[in-house]
Amino acid sequence: MGNILSTNHIKAIRALSAKKYRDETGLFVVEGEKMVSEAQESDFQVVEIWRRDEIGYDAMARISQLSSPSPVLAVVKAKPLNDELECQGLCIALDGVRDPGNFGTIIRLADWFGADVIYASEDSVELYNPKTVQATMGAIFRKKVIYCDIPRLCRRFKEAGLPVYGTFLDGQDIYGQTLSKEGLIIMGNESAGISPEVAKEVDSRLLIPSFSNGPTAESLNVAVATAITLSEFRRRL
Amino acid sequence: MGNILSTNHIKAIRALSAKKYRDETGLFVVEGEKMVSEAQESDFQVVEIWRRDEIGYDAMARISQLSSPSPVLAVVKAKPLNDELECQGLCIALDGVRDPGNFGTIIRLADWFGADVIYASEDSVELYNPKTVQATMGAIFRKKVIYCDIPRLCRRFKEAGLPVYGTFLDGQDIYGQTLSKEGLIIMGNESAGISPEVAKEVDSRLLIPSFSNGPTAESLNVAVATAITLSEFRRRL
Numbered sequence: 001m002g003n004i005l006s007t008n009h010i011k012a013i014r015a016l017s018a019k020k021y022r023d024e025t026g027l028f029v030v031e032g033e034k035m036v037s038e039a040q041e042s043d044f045q046v047v048e049i050w051r052r053d054e055i056g057y058d059a060m061a062r063i064s065q066l067s068s069p070s071p072v073l074a075v076v077k078a079k080p081l082n083d084e085l086e087c088q089g090l091c092i093a094l095d096g097v098r099d100p101g102n103f104g105t106i107i108r109l110a111d112w113f114g115a116d117v118i119y120a121s122e123d124s125v126e127l128y129n130p131k132t133v134q135a136t137m138g139a140i141f142r143k144k145v146i147y148c149d150i151p152r153l154c155r156r157f158k159e160a161g162l163p164v165y166g167t168f169l170d171g172q173d174i175y176g177q178t179l180s181k182e183g184l185i186i187m188g189n190e191s192a193g194i195s196p197e198v199a200k201e202v203d204s205r206l207l208i209p210s211f212s213n214g215p216t217a218e219s220l221n222v223a224v225a226t227a228i229t230l231s232e233f234r235r236r237l
Numbered sequence: 238m239g240n241i242l243s244t245n246h247i248k249a250i251r252a253l254s255a256k257k258y259r260d261e262t263g264l265f266v267v268e269g270e271k272m273v274s275e276a277q278e279s280d281f282q283v284v285e286i287w288r289r290d291e292i293g294y295d296a297m298a299r300i301s302q303l304s305s306p307s308p309v310l311a312v313v314k315a316k317p318l319n320d321e322l323e324c325q326g327l328c329i330a331l332d333g334v335r336d337p338g339n340f341g342t343i344i345r346l347a348d349w350f351g352a353d354v355i356y357a358s359e360d361s362v363e364l365y366n367p368k369t370v371q372a373t374m375g376a377i378f379r380k381k382v383i384y385c386d387i388p389r390l391c392r393r394f395k396e397a398g399l400p401v402y403g404t405f406l407d408g409q410d411i412y413g414q415t416l417s418k419e420g421l422i423i424m425g426n427e428s429a430g431i432s433p434e435v436a437k438e439v440d441s442r443l444l445i446p447s448f449s450n451g452p453t454a455e456s457l458n459v460a461v462a463t464a465i466t467l468s469e470f471r472r473r474l
Binding site: 005101105108109110113114135137138139142175194208210211212213214215216219222223224225227231232234235237 | 293318338342345346348349374375376379384412445447448449450451452453454455457458460464465468470471472474
């Protein structure tokens with residue numbers, strides 16, 4: 001029986017629900033058969049795997065961060081997120097996205113639509129937050145995420161001859177715009193949108209128009225707006 | 238001082254976080270300045286409004302369903318959700334959508350893109366779930382939602398001469414399809430997709446293709462897929 005989880009070990013895994021301990025240890029947790037097998041197939045280092053069948057329901061309930069404990073949980077080594085800027089291909093930059101579900105969904109979208117790198121401002125939500133990780137549905141193991149200064153990133157893209165796009169409530173109808181194959185697409189914070197310092201670096205201001213006949217919501221959810229924007233860039237290929 | 242909330246009254250409002258009590262009383266709760274003012278401007282009947290400034294932080298914390306108690310909370314009378322089927326315009330039908338955040342986001346999208354009615358199967362999540370209500374960002378007060386039998390709804394649309402669309406992982410590339418101005422768009426359950434009984438009523442099977450160069454996620458989140466689908470229908474107008 002090599003599969004007995006000590007109380008101290010349970011505490012150590014539970015502690016990874018807090019950012020403080022994730023930062024200290026450089027570890028994070030993933031749950032579910034699909035997520036764990038994607039972690040194993042990736043170049044992330046899987047430190048340990050715990051199965052409900054082996055450790056029992058109660059032990060799994062104690063280490064799981066989900067409301068109903070998953071059949072399998074892995075502790076995975078985090079990757080550094082301050083890599084060199086890669087200014088090529090189609091990339092996304094998030095300017096202060098705060099909701100982990102939105103962040104995870106955007107990484108899943110970047111994976112689906114073949115966007116190359118997801119950049120995030122330093123004040124964006126943490127990648128290894130369990131809600132972000134789960135919302136990626138495994139895309140976290142395939143996509144590169146880099147935290148950086150977004151205005152500087154915009155300037156680097158422009159120096160490389162690539163356009164910088166942003167979505168704004170007073171931009172130009174995205175459906176009628178010429179969109180290039182490569183470039184940087186900036187998505188803003190859930191309530192404030194793109195910050196002024198970043199906005200002034202944008203070459204092309206895009207708007208997803210409303211088709212409502214009457215009064216409507218002021219904006220779309222940021223993950224949903226990213227979906228429509230990436231779809232528009234890709235369908236033209 | 239007409240603004241003292243009795244303990245029993247607090248209990249009665251708190252109880253509305255449970256579906257059982259929402260069903261018994263026909264009431265639901267909305268929170269936040271924007272949501273409450275949209276409720277007041279709508280044809281929903283606002284039963285009572287409580288402001289943090291008037292009842293105090295502690296009382297608001299007890300009745301609020303949010304992690305940080307909002308400045309204002311309203312108790313609103315629910316509308317019946319089994320109205321007559323309206324087979325005209327562009328409508329959405331949800332076949333077993335279970336996540337309240339997804340349901341609310343889809344209602345917000347229907348509002349933005351001017352879809353007329355949102356139909357939901359009886360096994361879909363409840364409209365008046367607080368998480369659904371908040372995710373609509375006020376669109377719940379503008380859009381008609383009807384629970385019904387989806388296969389019967391599909392037949393009614395076809396009898397009215399309107400096409401029935403559905404999204405499938407083996408459908409035809411949506412970007413190359415002719416999409417009509419009116420019709421019914423069916424979106425499936427988060428993990429199982431569109432059920433077989435509904436699938437056989439679909440005229441046109443649509444696929445949102447992946448543009449990933451390598452392995453990717455098996456599917457998109459249902460709210461995100463609805464966003465891309467509605468965008469495709471509307472941009473052709």
